[in-house]
Amino acid sequence: MSTRRLVVIGGDAAGGSAASQARKRQPDLEVVMFERGRATSYSACGIPYWISGTVDSEARLVARTPEQHRAAGIDVRMRTEVVGIDTDKGVVHWRDLDAGTEGTEPYDDLVYATGSVPMRPPVEGIDAEGVYGVQVLDDGVALRAELDSGRVGKVVVVGGGYIGLEIAEACRMRGLEVTVVDKSATPVGTFDPDVGRFIADGIRSEGVELVLCDGVAGIDVDRGGRARAVVTESGRELPADLVVLGLGVRPNVRLAKEAGIPLGTSGGVAVDQRMRTQVPGVWAAGDCVESVHRLSKQRVVVALGTHANKQGRVAGINVGGGYATFPGVIGTAITKICTVEAARTGLSEREAEDAGYSFVTAAVDSTTTAGYMPNASPIRVKMIAERRSGRLLGAQVVGEEGAAKRVDALAICIWNEMTVDEVLSLDLSYAPPFAPVWDPVLIAARKAFEAVEADTRS
Amino acid sequence: MSTRRLVVIGGDAAGGSAASQARKRQPDLEVVMFERGRATSYSACGIPYWISGTVDSEARLVARTPEQHRAAGIDVRMRTEVVGIDTDKGVVHWRDLDAGTEGTEPYDDLVYATGSVPMRPPVEGIDAEGVYGVQVLDDGVALRAELDSGRVGKVVVVGGGYIGLEIAEACRMRGLEVTVVDKSATPVGTFDPDVGRFIADGIRSEGVELVLCDGVAGIDVDRGGRARAVVTESGRELPADLVVLGLGVRPNVRLAKEAGIPLGTSGGVAVDQRMRTQVPGVWAAGDCVESVHRLSKQRVVVALGTHANKQGRVAGINVGGGYATFPGVIGTAITKICTVEAARTGLSEREAEDAGYSFVTAAVDSTTTAGYMPNASPIRVKMIAERRSGRLLGAQVVGEEGAAKRVDALAICIWNEMTVDEVLSLDLSYAPPFAPVWDPVLIAARKAFEAVEADTRS
Numbered sequence: 001m002s003t004r005r006l007v008v009i010g011g012d013a014a015g016g017s018a019a020s021q022a023r024k025r026q027p028d029l030e031v032v033m034f035e036r037g038r039a040t041s042y043s044a045c046g047i048p049y050w051i052s053g054t055v056d057s058e059a060r061l062v063a064r065t066p067e068q069h070r071a072a073g074i075d076v077r078m079r080t081e082v083v084g085i086d087t088d089k090g091v092v093h094w095r096d097l098d099a100g101t102e103g104t105e106p107y108d109d110l111v112y113a114t115g116s117v118p119m120r121p122p123v124e125g126i127d128a129e130g131v132y133g134v135q136v137l138d139d140g141v142a143l144r145a146e147l148d149s150g151r152v153g154k155v156v157v158v159g160g161g162y163i164g165l166e167i168a169e170a171c172r173m174r175g176l177e178v179t180v181v182d183k184s185a186t187p188v189g190t191f192d193p194d195v196g197r198f199i200a201d202g203i204r205s206e207g208v209e210l211v212l213c214d215g216v217a218g219i220d221v222d223r224g225g226r227a228r229a230v231v232t233e234s235g236r237e238l239p240a241d242l243v244v245l246g247l248g249v250r251p252n253v254r255l256a257k258e259a260g261i262p263l264g265t266s267g268g269v270a271v272d273q274r275m276r277t278q279v280p281g282v283w284a285a286g287d288c289v290e291s292v293h294r295l296s297k298q299r300v301v302v303a304l305g306t307h308a309n310k311q312g313r314v315a316g317i318n319v320g321g322g323y324a325t326f327p328g329v330i331g332t333a334i335t336k337i338c339t340v341e342a343a344r345t346g347l348s349e350r351e352a353e354d355a356g357y358s359f360v361t362a363a364v365d366s367t368t369t370a371g372y373m374p375n376a377s378p379i380r381v382k383m384i385a386e387r388r389s390g391r392l393l394g395a396q397v398v399g400e401e402g403a404a405k406r407v408d409a410l411a412i413c414i415w416n417e418m419t420v421d422e423v424l425s426l427d428l429s430y431a432p433p434f435a436p437v438w439d440p441v442l443i444a445a446r447k448a449f450e451a452v453e454a455d456t457r458s
Numbered sequence: 459m460s461t462r463r464l465v466v467i468g469g470d471a472a473g474g475s476a477a478s479q480a481r482k483r484q485p486d487l488e489v490v491m492f493e494r495g496r497a498t499s500y501s502a503c504g505i506p507y508w509i510s511g512t513v514d515s516e517a518r519l520v521a522r523t524p525e526q527h528r529a530a531g532i533d534v535r536m537r538t539e540v541v542g543i544d545t546d547k548g549v550v551h552w553r554d555l556d557a558g559t560e561g562t563e564p565y566d567d568l569v570y571a572t573g574s575v576p577m578r579p580p581v582e583g584i585d586a587e588g589v590y591g592v593q594v595l596d597d598g599v600a601l602r603a604e605l606d607s608g609r610v611g612k613v614v615v616v617g618g619g620y621i622g623l624e625i626a627e628a629c630r631m632r633g634l635e636v637t638v639v640d641k642s643a644t645p646v647g648t649f650d651p652d653v654g655r656f657i658a659d660g661i662r663s664e665g666v667e668l669v670l671c672d673g674v675a676g677i678d679v680d681r682g683g684r685a686r687a688v689v690t691e692s693g694r695e696l697p698a699d700l701v702v703l704g705l706g707v708r709p710n711v712r713l714a715k716e717a718g719i720p721l722g723t724s725g726g727v728a729v730d731q732r733m734r735t736q737v738p739g740v741w742a743a744g745d746c747v748e749s750v751h752r753l754s755k756q757r758v759v760v761a762l763g764t765h766a767n768k769q770g771r772v773a774g775i776n777v778g779g780g781y782a783t784f785p786g787v788i789g790t791a792i793t794k795i796c797t798v799e800a801a802r803t804g805l806s807e808r809e810a811e812d813a814g815y816s817f818v819t820a821a822v823d824s825t826t827t828a829g830y831m832p833n834a835s836p837i838r839v840k841m842i843a844e845r846r847s848g849r850l851l852g853a854q855v856v857g858e859e860g861a862a863k864r865v866d867a868l869a870i871c872i873w874n875e876m877t878v879d880e881v882l883s884l885d886l887s888y889a890p891p892f893a894p895v896w897d898p899v900l901i902a903a904r905k906a907f908e909a910v911e912a913d914t915r916s
Contacts, residue, residue: 013895046828046890060830063895162889305895306888327883334887343887370504372518402860405893408886409866415884416874425785426873428866429792429801430764431620432504435863437471437521437763 003030006319007092007107009082009255011035012042012136013305014286014312015113016064019074021316022109029320031074032105034094036081039137040066045305047140048163051147052170058141085110085259087279109281109319112256112269113312116249116287116303121158125219130227131243134167146242147174155179156230156240158216160187164246165199165337168208171244179209179238180246181216181230190333191342191396192349194363195382198398202340211236219243249303251288264290268301273325275315283319285311292328295347295393295414296355302329331394332411334404341404345411346394349384358387360455362447366440368402370432379403381444383410383420390419390452395444409441420448461488464777465550465565467540467713469493470500470594471763472744472770473571474522477532479774480567487778489532490563492552494539497595498524503763505598506621509605510628516599543568543717545737567739567777570714570727571770574707574745574761579616583677588685589701592625604700605632613637614688614698616674618645622704623657623795626666629702637667637696638704639674639688648791649800649854650807652821653840656856660798669694677701707761709746722748726759731783733773741777743769750786753805753851753872754813760787789852790869792862799862803869804852807842816845818913820905824898826860828890837861839902841868841878848877848910853902867899878906 006022008015011033019033033040041064049055066076077094083102084093091104118133120126132143146152155171157164160182171178180187180203186196187203187210200210211232220229220237230238251268262278264270268290275283286308290299310326317324331351334343352359361384367376379399386393395410397403413423424445430437438446464480466473469491477491491498499522507513524534535552541560542551549562576591578584590601604610613629615622618640629636638645638661644654645661645668658668669690678687678695688696709726720736722728726748733741744766748757768784775782789809792801810817819842825834837857844851853868855861871881881903888895896904 043828043830043890043895045888045895046830049831049890054832055830304888306886306897309895310883325883327880328885330885332885332887334889334892336889336891341892345885345887370501372501372504372513373507374512402863405860405864405887406866408864408884408897408899409870411885411887412867412870412874416870416876418874422785425768425783426866427786427788427790427803427869428764429790429803429863429869430503430762431792431794432501432507433794434792434799437501437503437767439764439866441866 003028004108005030005032005106006109006111007105008033008111008113009092010113010115010286011040011076012113012115012286013308015111016041016069017309017312018111018113018283018285018316018319019069020072021313022320023073025317025320025322032077033069033074034077034080034082036079036097037136037138038079040064040069040076042137043305044136047134047137048166048170050140051144051167052173058137061137082255085255087259087261087282090281109283111315111319112261112277112282112284112288113286114252114255114288117252118245118249119247120245121216121247123216123218125221125227128219128221128227129225130241131219131245133245134163135249143244147171152241153177154239155242155244156181156238157244157246158230159245159247160184160210161246161248162188162333162335165203166335167244167246168203169206169338172206172208179211181211181214181232181238183213183215185213188335188342190348191344192382195342195380195396195398198380199337199340199342202338206338211238249287251301253288256284256288264299266290266299266301273327274318275311275326283315285315291326294328294330296351298355300329302331304333330411330414332407334407336404339400340398341400342398343404343407344394344396345407346392346414347384348394352384352393357393359384359393360387360448360451362444362451364440364444364447366436366443368399369434370436373432377401377403379440381440383444383448385420385448385452387452387455390421390449392418392420392423406441420445420452424449461486462566463488463490463564464567464569465563466491466569466571467550468571468573468744469498469534470502470571470573470744471766473569474499474527475767475770476569476571476741476743476774476777477527478530479771480778481531483775483778483780490535491527491532492535492538492540494537494555495594495596496537498522498527498534500595501763502594505592505595506624506628508598509602509625510631516595519595540713543713545717545719545740548739567741569773569777570719570735570740570742570746571744572710572713572746575710576703576707577705578703579674579705581674581676583679583685586677586679586685587683588699589677589703591703592621593707601702605629610699611635612697613700613702614639614696615702615704616688617703617705618642618668619704619706620646620791620793623661624793625702625704626661627664627796630664630666637669639669639672639690639696641671641673643671646793646800648806649802650840653800653838653854653856656838657795657798657800660796664796669696707745709759711746714742714746722757724748724757724759731785732776733769733784741773743773749784752786752788754809756813758787760789762791788869788872790865792865794862797858798856799858800856801862801865802852802854803865804850804872805842806852810842810851815851817842817851818845818906818909820902820909822898822902822905824894824901826857827892828894831890835859835861837898839898841902841906843878843906843910845910845913848879848907850876850878850881864899878903878910882907
């Protein structure tokens with residue numbers, strides 16, 4: 001039997017995990033991994049913390065260097081972009097970005113892990129100098145070099161999602177004047193507005209200006225071709241030495257599309273539970289694929305390192321002859337903006353409506369420890385429960401230190417399709433330094449249960 | 459229809475909750491609540507923090523004063539002990555401890571919520587002056603008065619369980635010399651020894667002396683009848699100006715026994731899911747009852763405020779004509795000893811053995827945030843998984859700030875009978891300030907899954 005060969009396109013979380021797992025399971029598998037950037041297996045989510053100086057070196061964001069991958073037997077081709085896939089012949093075409101050389105590489109199995117690309121609004125000036133996305137580590141390097149140059153005093157962040165706010169905070173920590181522009185009435189639109197307001201208050205209290213209910217109409221550019229202001233749809237001109245795009249990302253599917261690898265309804269590469277695409281021998285994982293949302297039953301694209309790692313692992317195990325599945329997502333996310341911690345899981349009110357659920361909501365304000373402890377921090381837990389059945393559909397947690405990670409408990413309740421009545425009986429941990437005797441999660445469940453009962457009676 | 463009357467014995471968590479809930483559901487219900495102490499609805503778990511000075515006043519530990527209960531329509535009889543129950547006649551006999559008067563009170567429903575009593579080893583000198591339990595708020599008041607007197611320099615704590623260690627830390631924070639004596643090789647015997655060692659290291663690092671594998675043979679008493687030293691079974695004499703008993707508690711069932719209210723196999727009052735005893739019209743809740751352990755299927759007594767509150771609520775709702783159940787416990791507990799946080803849920807190794815399970819274990823050392831964040835704290839997650847099925851039977855978490863409360867996620871996995879394979883696919887929250895991209899819970903599940911697979915193959 002001749003040696004089988006796996007080709008992996010993309011050397012970050014999903015690609016790196018797939019390569020490692022496949023090789024681990026099948027030590028005689030030849031694995032070639034193409035990465036067009038300068039780093040492998042790094043934490044893109046960590047970029048804001050490196051920009052702020054919280055993390056002292058770019059290298060610390062790298063979980064596994066090309067050398068470490070090579071030591072594990074993976075043939076890593078850095079700065080080499082795959083420019084085409086021929087699924088009939090089972091080869092990929094590549095180009096070495098530094099040497100300018102090109103070539104082809106045959107595969108028996110292919111893992112497509114190309115990640116995502118930042119959204120760029122189609123407005124004038126968007127490609128000007130001084131406008132940055134923060135998508136790959138190389139973007140972070142470029143952005144930080146700008147900030148380190150000392151030429152930047154004013155930053156405008158376009159988009160108030162997770163990354164937008166995290167970058168805004170990072171720039172603020174460096175002493176810069178920062179404005180965030182967002183179309184919604186509250187930032188981080190994946191939260192319900194009542195929770196989003198806490199996030200808005202938190203970032204404002206650190207001196208970041210929020211321009212809400214307003215979008216970007218264009219970027220004003222100076223004679224040298226460099227951005228000098230963001231012009232909003234309402235006509236405001238926001239001076240900027242630097243513009244950061246934080247509008248989110250979309251799956252990087254260009255190559256897949258060209259190669260005839262089918263996409264799903266959400267625009268990501270369509271995969272089954274084992275991360276197989278609809279083309280034999282071709283697998284996909286990470287930000288470029290779509291996943292099943294376990295509550296809405298819809299296909300969704302969720303670009304998050306934790307999913308990318310899991311999906312890459314699943315693809316790698318399956319390529320390596322094992323059996324593993326990725327059972328879908330429920331929309332869990334968490335962020336820390338200045339002193340505010342916020343997290344969500346399941347469906348937001350709008351998402352629940354869109355999915356056709358009828359529901360009640362309940363929110364409680366409590367503390368992270370017994371109320372009498374000196375370090376008690378505020379925590380608000382909001383629950384969305386299906387009418388009549390009382391099934392927990394979504395939850396949001398916002399507060400200060402020690403608040404948000406508690407969302408995991410709620411994520412697991414949702415994953416197991418628990419009703420709020422069941423949730424309120426859970427045997428959760430209690431001691432004064434960790435919770436009031438009625439844990440905030442349990443109080444919220446009580447209140448949600450009362451709302452379900454009141455709704456059923458009415 | 460004449461007015462119905464509920465009598466509640468005990469005015470702390472369970473009794474107070476039962477009284478409030480019943481009255482809330484049935485506003486014309488007469489509710490009489492007897493409390494032999496000086497406080498109602500207080501946090502016994504908070505006593506160590508008041509003793510240390512972390513909490514500045516005893517009053518802050520009280521969730522609901524007698525006056526607040528009275529304002530809600532409950533006839534509270536303070537410092538009044540119920541000395542007998544006549545279930546045939548439906549009356550209780552009471553004695554006013556201050557006035558010395560006695561009387562009877564008829565009931566239609568009775569809630570027995572007498573709590574627990576501290577274990578006292580039957581050794582010489584155990585009843586001497588200067589030997590304290592820390593069970594009710596009045597004990598805390600007496601203990602703190604001793605410490606405030608300035609006469610105490612050396613404290614010996616007998617028993618290294620949760621309360622024992624918490625009191626030891628509190629005394630140490632007050633600058634006292636503190637020794638803890640415990641029969642086990644590691645303190646807090648409900649943790650596996652490998653986890654218990656972290657707790658031992660934590661408390662030793664604060665200067666508390668631990669005398670392990672040694673029990674108490676007697677208390678040496680001076681001529682004035684006051685404890686002056688603890689003598690251990692190995693013959694050591696530990697000088698003590700004050701002795702604190704932290705040997706745990708047993709259910710306070712004397713009255714129930716005398717009245718013929720059946721106890722269960724564990725020694726607590728036997729109740730069904732609705733908190734009904736086997737005597738019609740008599741309910742029970744809190745530290746004095748036994749609960750079903752959902753994993754071992756055995757009846758157990760777990761004295762914990764969170765259960766007492768829930769059980770009291772359930773009893774009260776049912777007395778008030780509603781329907782509620784208490785579905786059992788899974789042994790979740792949490793503690794903070796100096797800088798060490800530790801928590802457990804489900805079965806420990808020994809408990810799993812006793813319950814007849816065959817299992818594998820896995821433990822991982824990780825961090826509470828992404829490893830590159832400057833505030834990353836150590837966290838160890840240990841899992842116990844059933845052989846072959848891979849069902850999660852127990853978990854223990856130990857670490858520093860931000861570690862232990864994560865046990866709730868594991869408790870909910872166990873509650874829902876998840877396998878470690880299922881756990882490792884969970885959609886838990888990820889961002890660098892909150893977890894590594896592979897959450898410690900997920901890494902532990904991966905490792906436990908690998909252990910289950912390896913065991914199945916072998």
